[in-house]
Amino acid sequence: MAAPNLKNPTTITGKTARVGVTTSIVGILTNSPASNTVLKINSIFCANVDGTNAADISVSIYDGTTDRYLAKTIAVPADATQILSTKETYFYLEEGDSLRALASAASDLDLIIGYEEIA
Numbered sequence: 001m002a003a004p005n006l007k008n009p010t011t012i013t014g015k016t017a018r019v020g021v022t023t024s025i026v027g028i029l030t031n032s033p034a035s036n037t038v039l040k041i042n043s044i045f046c047a048n049v050d051g052t053n054a055a056d057i058s059v060s061i062y063d064g065t066t067d068r069y070l071a072k073t074i075a076v077p078a079d080a081t082q083i084l085s086t087k088e089t090y091f092y093l094e095e096g097d098s099l100r101a102l103a104s105a106a107s108d109l110d111l112i113i114g115y116e117e118i119a
């Protein structure tokens with residue numbers, strides 16, 4: 001695994017991931033091992049698309065063995081959006097790391113993740 005030099009990257013590509021969250025913890029954004037990239041996570045928004053019921057969201061960084069939570073059981077009211085991370089609180093996904101998410105109700109929560117792939 002060779003992470004890129006952040007002082008002099010070869011490329012920086014802006015990307016957006018759009019994910020519906022389920023009631024099982026699953027990978028929502030993965031930086032593959034030996035990708036020779038780092039993913040700079042600039043923002044994570046969670047929208048509750050259910051017009052009636054609140055739902056809870058949990059988001060973790062998974063290193064292949066352990067989940068470390070960025071957000072744990074955060075309530076998102078019906079028809080509302082919760083900001084989980086912004087550009088001011090950016091962080092990196094190194095090679096082999098992934099973001100994982102879990103919702104308290106199936107098909108109620110959508111995640112939008114703005115990030116940069118740096119190589």
